Structures are given as C-alpha cells and as structure tokens.
Amino acid sequence: xxxxxxxxxxxxxxxxxxxxxxxxxxxxxxxxxxxxxxxxxxxxxxxxxxxxxxxxxxxxxxxxxxxxxxxxxxxxxxxxxxxxxxxxxxxxxxxxxxxxxxxxxxxxxxxxxxxxxxxxxxxxxxxxxxxxxxxxxxxxxxxxxxxxxxxxxxxxxxxxxxxxxxxxxxxxxxxxxxxxxxxxxxxxxxxxxxxxxxxxxxxxxxxxxxxxxxxxxxxxxxxxxxxxxxxxxxxxxxxxxxxxxxxxxxxxxxxxxxxxxxxxxxxxxxxxxxxxxxxxxxxxxxxxxxxxxxxxxxxxxxxxxxxxxxxxxxxxxxxxxxxxxxxxxxxxxxxxxxxxxxxxxxxxxxxxxxxxxxxxxxxxxxxxxxxxxxxxxxxxxxxxxxxxxxxxxxxxxxxxxxxxxxxxxxxxxxxxxxxxxxxxxxxxxxxxxxxxxxxxxxxxxxxxxxxxxxxxxxxxxxxxxxxxxxxxxxxxxxxxxxxxxxxxxxxxxxxx
Amino acid sequence: xxxxxxxxxxxxxxxxxxxxxxxxxxxxxxxxxxxxxxxxxxxxxxxxxxxxxxxxxxxxxxxxxxxxxxxxxxxxxxxxxxxxxxxxxxxxxxxxxxxxxxxxxxxxxxxxxxxxxxxxxxxxxxxxxxxxxxxxxxxxxxxxxxxxxxxxxxxxxxxxxxxxx
Numbered sequence: 001x002x003x004x005x006x007x008x009x010x011x012x013x014x015x016x017x018x019x020x021x022x023x024x025x026x027x028x029x030x031x032x033x034x035x036x037x038x039x040x041x042x043x044x045x046x047x048x049x050x051x052x053x054x055x056x057x058x059x060x061x062x063x064x065x066x067x068x069x070x071x072x073x074x075x076x077x078x079x080x081x082x083x084x085x086x087x088x089x090x091x092x093x094x095x096x097x098x099x100x101x102x103x104x105x106x107x108x109x110x111x112x113x114x115x116x117x118x119x120x121x122x123x124x125x126x127x128x129x130x131x132x133x134x135x136x137x138x139x140x141x142x143x144x145x146x147x148x149x150x151x152x153x154x155x156x157x158x159x160x161x162x163x164x165x166x167x168x169x170x171x172x173x174x175x176x177x178x179x180x181x182x183x184x185x186x187x188x189x190x191x192x193x194x195x196x197x198x199x200x201x202x203x204x205x206x207x208x209x210x211x212x213x214x215x216x217x218x219x220x221x222x223x224x225x226x227x228x229x230x231x232x233x234x235x236x237x238x239x240x241x242x243x244x245x246x247x248x249x250x251x252x253x254x255x256x257x258x259x260x261x262x263x264x265x266x267x268x269x270x271x272x273x274x275x276x277x278x279x280x281x282x283x284x285x286x287x288x289x290x291x292x293x294x295x296x297x298x299x300x301x302x303x304x305x306x307x308x309x310x311x312x313x314x315x316x317x318x319x320x321x322x323x324x325x326x327x328x329x330x331x332x333x334x335x336x337x338x339x340x341x342x343x344x345x346x347x348x349x350x351x352x353x354x355x356x357x358x359x360x361x362x363x364x365x366x367x368x369x370x371x372x373x374x375x376x377x378x379x380x381x382x383x384x385x386x387x388x389x390x391x392x393x394x395x396x397x398x399x400x401x402x403x404x405x406x407x408x409x410x411x412x413x414x415x416x417x418x419x420x421x422x423x424x425x426x427x428x429x430x431x432x433x434x435x436x437x438x439x440x441x442x443x444x445x446x447x448x449x450x451x452x453x454x455x456x457x458x459x460x461x462x463x464x465x466x467x468x469x470x471x472x473x474x475x476x477x478x479x480x481x482x483x484x485x486x487x488x489x490x491x492x493x494x495x496x
Numbered sequence: 497x498x499x500x501x502x503x504x505x506x507x508x509x510x511x512x513x514x515x516x517x518x519x520x521x522x523x524x525x526x527x528x529x530x531x532x533x534x535x536x537x538x539x540x541x542x543x544x545x546x547x548x549x550x551x552x553x554x555x556x557x558x559x560x561x562x563x564x565x566x567x568x569x570x571x572x573x574x575x576x577x578x579x580x581x582x583x584x585x586x587x588x589x590x591x592x593x594x595x596x597x598x599x600x601x602x603x604x605x606x607x608x609x610x611x612x613x614x615x616x617x618x619x620x621x622x623x624x625x626x627x628x629x630x631x632x633x634x635x636x637x638x639x640x641x642x643x644x645x646x647x648x649x650x651x652x653x654x655x656x657x658x659x660x661x
C-alpha cells in the first residue's frame with residue numbers, strides 16, 4: 001500500500017464528525033481532569049477507558065489520546081495557580097509558573113504554558129509520524145529472542161519511573177511481575193496461583209488492576225485526610241502572553257520539544273524527567289539564568305515543552321514495537337487490546353488505516369488543544385472549585401461501573417478494591433505504582449518470548465544472543481544498568 | 497518515618513514474602529506436568545526466578561537500611577499523615593463500605609448500591625455540601641446506568657428488589 005493509499009484509508013476512518021468530536025471531548029475531559037489536583041492524567045485515561053467499549057476502535061483511541069494530551073497540559077493550570085501540579089509532569093512548571101502567579105502574571109504564565117504545549121505537541125506528533133513506521137518495518141525482523149531482549153531492556157528503564165528510590169521501584173516491579181504470573185501457564189495450561197477459582201484462570205483483569213492502583217488509593221487517601229487538598233486559588237491577572245514572549249522563548253520551546261521527543265521514545269522514562277531536563281537545559285543556556293526559579297517565563301516554556309514533547313513520542317514504541325512508553329500508554333495498550341488490536345509491527349500491515357487515522361487525529365489534536373486550552377485558562381475557576389469530597393465518591397462509583405463493564409464480572413470489582421488497598425499501602429510506604437503496572441504488562445510478554453525462544457532452540461540460551469538486534473538491546477541493557485548503578489552509588493556517596 | 501526505618505521494614509517484609517513463595521506458595525499453588533524434562537520450560541521456573549530476585553531486592557533494602565548513615569524523617573511526614581485515631585476509623589469505615597458494595601452488587605443491584613456507597617463516602621469524607629452530595633448520589637449512578645446499560649449495552653446487575661428499565 002502506497003503512502004497516498006494509506007493516507008486515504010486513514011481519512012476514510014477519521015473523516016467524519018464523530019471521530020473529531022471524540023478527540024475534542026477527550027481533550028476537554030483531559031484538561032479538566034488535569035486541572036483538578038489529585039485527578040491525574042493517568043487516572044483520567046483509566047476512568048475514560050470503560051466508556052470506549054461501545055465505540056469503534058479509532059474513536060476510542062482518539063478519545064483516550066485526547067484525554068492524555070489534555071491531561072498533560074491541564075496539569076500546568078493548578079501548578080501555576082495553586083502550586084499543586086495536576087500531574088507529576090507539571091512539577092517543573094511550578095518553579096517559575098507559581099512565582100509569576102504571585103506577581104499577578106498568572107495569565108501570562110498560563111498563556112506561555114499553552115503555546116509551548118501546543119508547539120511541543122505538534123513537534124512530537126511529527127516525530128511519531130516520521131519514525132514509528134520506520135521503526136515498525138525494522139521490527140518486522142524481530143523473533144522471540146529479539147523481543148525478549150527488547151522487553152528486558154524496557155524493564156531496566158523502569159528505573160526512570162522509580163522516583164526517589166531505585167530499590168523500592170525494583171520491589172514494585174517485582175510485585176507486578178509476580179502478579180502477572182497468576183492464571184493458566186502459557187505453554188502447558190496448568191494452574192498458577194489460581195487457588196481453584198475459575199475467575200483467576202485468565203489472569204487478573206488489567207483494567208481492574210490499573211484502576212485499583214491509580215484511582216482507588218486517591219479515594220482511600222481522602223478518607224485518611226479529607227482536608228489535605230484545601231488550597232487557595234489565585235486570580236489570573238490582566239497580563240497575557242505576547243507574541244514577543246513566544247518569539248523570545250521559541251528556541252527553548254523547540255529544544256524542550258526535542259528533549260521530550262527523545263526521552264519519550266525510550267520506553268519507561270515519561271514526561272516528568274523530560275520536563276526537568278528541558279528546564280535545566282534552558283536555565284544553563286539562558287541569558288536570564290539568574291531569574292530562573294523566581295518567575296522566568298522561559299522556565300515555564302521549557303518545562304511545558306519538555307513534558308508535552310513526550311506525548312506523541314511515547315506512542316512511537318507503543319505503535320512500532322507494542323511496548324508502552326509510560327503508564328498512560330500502558331493503559332492505551334489495554335484499550336487497543338480491548339478493541340481486538342495488537343500494537344506492534346504487524347499493525348502497520350494489518351491495520352494501516354487505523355495507524356494513519358491516528359496520525360491525522362493527532363495532527364488535529366494540537367489545534368484542538370489550542371482552542372480547548374484557551375477556554376480552559378479562563379474557565380479554570382469552575383474546575384478548581386469542584387468540591388473534592390463530592391468528586392471522590394463520584395470517582396469511586398465510576399470505577400465500580402467501569403471495571404464491571406469490562407467483563408460483566410463482579411469479581412473484577414473485588415480485584416479493583418484489593419488492588420486499591422495494595423496501591424494505598426504502596427503509596428504510604430513510598431513505593432511507586434508505575435513500575436508495578438509496567439511490569440504487570442511486560443511480565444507475560446517477557447516470559448512468553450523467553451519460553452518461545454527456549455522451545456525454538458531446545459533450551460539453548462545462546463539463542464538470546466543470536467544476532468545484531470539482540471546484541472544491540474543487550475548492549476543497551478548493560479549500559480543502562482551500569483548508568484543506574486553509577487548514579488545510585490553517586491547519590492549514596494555525595495561528592496563534596 | 498525515616499528512609500532507614502522504611503527500608504528496614506520493607507526489607508524484612510520482602511524477604512519473608514520471598515521465603516513464603518519459595519517454600520510454600522510456589523510448590524503448593526503452581527502446577528507443573530510431570531513430563532517436563534527441562535526446568536527452564538517448566539511453569540515453575542519463572543515464579544522461582546522472580547521469588548529469587550525478590551530475595552535479592554529484600555536483602556538490598558536491608559543492606560541499604562543497615563549502611564545508611566542518615567536517619568532523618570521524610571520532609572512531608574507531618575502534612576501527609578494526620579495524627580489521632582480518627583483517620584484509622586475512617587479507613588476502617590471505607591473498607592467496610594467496599595465489603596458492603598461487594599455484597600450489595602448482586603443483591604441490591606449496581607445502581608442502588610452505588611447510590612448508597614456515594615452518599616456514605618461523601619459523609620465519611622465530611623463533605624461541606626450534604627445536600628449536593630445526596631443529589632449527586634442519586635443522579636450520578638442513574639446517569640452511569642443509562643450510559644452503560646443503554647448506550648454501551650452492558651448488563652448492569654439489577655438486584656433482587658427494584659429493577660430499572
């Protein structure tokens with residue numbers, strides 16, 4: 001199929017009101033959810049997922065991508081106004097955005113956040129369109145040993161989402177891998193940790209586990225401290241982001257976008273490290289470096305470009321290799337699977353219309369984000385004023401309906417509650433949930449490909465090093481492990 | 497709590513869980529056909545590998561706790577964790593609500609159970625808008641029922657008492 005044929009096929013899927021409407025609705029939901037502290041973009045995508053079951057695959061994925069992109073931008077609104085990042089990705093935006101709000105320049109900071117986000121989003125989408133197809137055609141040469149090496153490499157990058165302690169991140173990932181062993185054995189079909197319960201033979205439901213891990217702990221935390229969220233909102237002020245502001249920060253925005261694209265295309269790193277790296281690079285090279293941290297608009301541009309640059313790029317490994325780039329794309333992989341699609345190189349052959357439909361939708365999403373974001377900046381007050389002690393019970397019943405709807409099974413609701421308490425205990429003990437979820441998704445793939453490789457070779461482990469592709473991923477794995485070990489040791493023994 | 501204390505507790509817990517897996521859970525609850533000649537292909541192999549790695553991480557946590565010099569509490573300890581017994585009571589009450597939801601779903605039906613759960617949670621969280629909470633508790637489950645039952649075609653449990661159209 002030629003490029004024009006593929007584009008035409010994509011247009012035939014998304015060239016209707018419903019598809020663009022879903023994308024728009026997704027962006028609105030994402031921005032609103034991102035703007036409510038405690039209701040992260042991850043949670044918003046997870047809660048939206050059950051609503052997509054009755055939709056066509058393209059509309060469902062566009063809705064979720066809209067929520068994802070809207071959520072990442074929406075997180076900057078409370079970060080600037082009430083010094084509370086709506087999403088972890090917006091943490092860097094606080095550094096300069098909030099001091100600007102304190103000076104009465106909240107409107108200018110939010111405007112820059114929006115323009116930087118839209119520009120970075122467009123750059124990121126372009127990178128996805130240019131590189132995903134190329135990577136997928138390369139990945140067609142992959143067999144089980146190559147996939148095993150790739151997934152092992154992806155697991156090592158869990159270090160990036162481990163937060164403050166690598167050991168606690170590793171513990172979380174191991175718990176996810178162990179939980180993924182529940183169900184029938186992939187080769188022999190024997191029971192593993194099913195305790196004779198037929199509901200557990202297919203393994204634990206992915207949606208129940210992820211909603212349990214990400215949404216329910218917030219509700220439990222609300223029971224623990226119902227007044228923790230109370231904060232003071234600030235006025236927008238009369239200042240606005242001017243063309244001169246945008247032009248002066250353009251170089252920073254493009255650099256931040258590139259950093260976002262690069263880090264986003266590596267599975268497991270996510271938006272927050274990208275935002276901080278972009279911010280530190282902007283500070284290092286800026287003429288106004290002494291103003292950073294005190295309300296420098298270039299700092300807002302850098303951090304927002306860094307985190308939004310990740311959004312499109314995380315879809316590169318997802319679409320090309322079937323490997324989630326971060327937690328949200330891990331949920332979106334679940335959406336693909338729910339709709340009978342398997343992301344990966346074969347999707348570029350079997351479902352090329354969906355791939356190109358998504359590309360078209362993503363290009364349009366940058367324009368929609370500009371519109372939705374402009375309105376959201378003015379209307380944020382209504383969002384921020386939603387009483388959280390009514391919102392959270394609403395989230396609880398939404399979780400119950402949503403999780404039940406996946407398989408029409410009450411058992412899944414129970415799994416969600418149990419995982420919610422597990423997630424809460426992890427939260428209280430500062431164990432990050434993201435490595436758990438990524439390992440839960442990648443675990444069965446890792447084991448499956450390992451055992452397939454062993455079956456192919458008659459249990460000869462040398463097949464895992466059979467060619468340049470496996471060597472490449474083993475090399476990356478060793479380099480990453482070396483870098484992680486070195487940085488951990490440096491943290492432990494600080495240089496004076 | 498300091499990082500040292502946290503890692504000590506987590507390390508001990510992790511090692512105990514790993515030993516439980518190796519000596520009891522995996523032999524008892526993972527079944528392997530008797531004709532599997534090579535351990536690498538056995539259904540037992542992967543769980544044992546993971547349990548072994550868990551021991552290593554547990555020991556790593558213990559080693560970190562023992563060798564760590566600083567014993568200062570985490571900075572946000574006070575703000576995140578309020579003192580007194582009321583938070584524990586609320587946690588217990590929320591756990592009871594969840595158990596009652598599981599009991600109520602097949603008997604009362606999802607809509608009525610969700611209404612009660614919504615209202616109970618709102619009052620548990622000490623809402624300052626009780627009237628709005630009750631209104632939302634009635635409307636939100638009905639709207640969700642309308643969407644899932646009539647748009648998405650999901651067979652929402654109706655319970656044994658009042659059935660919705």
